Amino acid sequence: MVQTKIYPESGVELSEFTARNYDQMMNTLSFGLYRKFINTAIKDIGINPADSILDLGCGTGRNAALMLQNLDDRGRITGIDLSPEMQTQFESRFADESRVSFRRMRIDVPFRLDEKVDIVFISFVIHGFPHEVRNAIIENAKNHLKPGGRFVILDFAEFDMDAMPILHRLIFKKIECPYAFDYIRRDWKHILEEHGFEADAEHFYVKKYVRLLKVKSK
Numbered sequence: 001m002v003q004t005k006i007y008p009e010s011g012v013e014l015s016e017f018t019a020r021n022y023d024q025m026m027n028t029l030s031f032g033l034y035r036k037f038i039n040t041a042i043k044d045i046g047i048n049p050a051d052s053i054l055d056l057g058c059g060t061g062r063n064a065a066l067m068l069q070n071l072d073d074r075g076r077i078t079g080i081d082l083s084p085e086m087q088t089q090f091e092s093r094f095a096d097e098s099r100v101s102f103r104r105m106r107i108d109v110p111f112r113l114d115e116k117v118d119i120v121f122i123s124f125v126i127h128g129f130p131h132e133v134r135n136a137i138i139e140n141a142k143n144h145l146k147p148g149g150r151f152v153i154l155d156f157a158e159f160d161m162d163a164m165p166i167l168h169r170l171i172f173k174k175i176e177c178p179y180a181f182d183y184i185r186r187d188w189k190h191i192l193e194e195h196g197f198e199a200d201a202e203h204f205y206v207k208k209y210v211r212l213l214k215v216k217s218k
Contacts, residue, residue, distance in 0.1 A: 006108070009178050010128045037205040038123075041154050041212050042066040044203040045119065050074035052117040054144055056107045056137065057081055057125030061090040064100060067121070075099060078113070082106050107140060108133045116146045123154040127176075127183035134183075138195045145217040151197060156184050157204060157211035168209075188213060 042063065047053070047070035055064050058079030067077060076099045079090055087104050094100040105111060107122075108129060120141040126134050141151045161169055161184060172180075189199055197215035204211050 006106075007129060007133070007179075037210065038063065039066060041203065041205060041210075042070075044212050045121070045150075045152055045214070047071065047075075047119065051119055052115070053077045053119045053121055054113070054117045054141075055079045056120060056122040056141070058090060058102070059083075059086050059123075061093040061100070063121070063123050064090070065093060068097070068100060071099065073099070076101075078103060078117070080105055080107055107137055109136060110143075111140060113144060116144055116149070118146060118149050119152060120145055120149070121152045121154070125155075126153060127155050127180045129179055131179075131182060131186070135195070138192065142195055142197070142217060147217060149217045150200060151192070151215050151217065153188070153211075153213045155211065155213075156180065157208055158186065158188065159184055159209060164209075189215075 045067070047067055049070065049072040051071060052075065053064075053067055053071075055067070055077055058064055058081050061079060064077050064079050068075075071077070078101050080103045081087060081090065082104065084104070087102055090102050094102075103113070107125075122137070122141070126137055129137065138151070145151060161172060161181065164172065192213075192215045193199070196218055198218060200214040200216045202211055202213050
């Protein structure tokens with residue numbers, strides 16, 4: 001199990017068992033929908049062959065593997081995650097891939113890497129933190145982007161949970177943490193504008209409950 005949860009109510013700090021079986025569990029729990037939409041979402045990022053990408057909360061490297069398909073020899077990906085189990089899976093997946101590297105560290109506190117990147121990507125992670133911590137993650141993204149670089153958030157869209165079909169609502173309440181309930185009520189375009197980003201594009205999936213939100217660094 002996770003030795004000590006930093007945020008006790010968070011759903012993104014996973015037990016060792018869940019981390020080890022994360023990809024399979026996501027496929028099973030989503031009845032295969034996750035596999036389908038994640039491929040589409042990665043395509044919708046609009047990755048250029050030479051892009052440098054920072055993947056915050058990179059997990060097993062599943063998303064990084066999909067993003068890598070869009071890069072040529074000039075492109076590179078750096079994954080960041082705190083979980084030792086995720087590190088093991090990520091590094092195993094990319095053992096023979098020089099364009100991909102891993103850093104085991106926290107994304108919820110200020111950090112500084114040696115270089116700035118074209119894209120900072122975060123997938124189904126930021127909703128699982130208290131809002132003040134989300135602000136720190138956004139600032140980390142901003143500080144590591146080149147001018148005109150893109151911050152890409154794949155996560156829940158904004159929606160009224162009480163207006164969901166009852167089955168969807170029950171599932172959401174069952175599997176998600178309290179921080180997610182707060183996340184879906186906030187205006188994320190406005191929040192990102194307050195951090196100095198400008199709107200780029202958005203794409204919706206899964207009956208518009210999920211969104212890929214792209215903003216640019218000024």
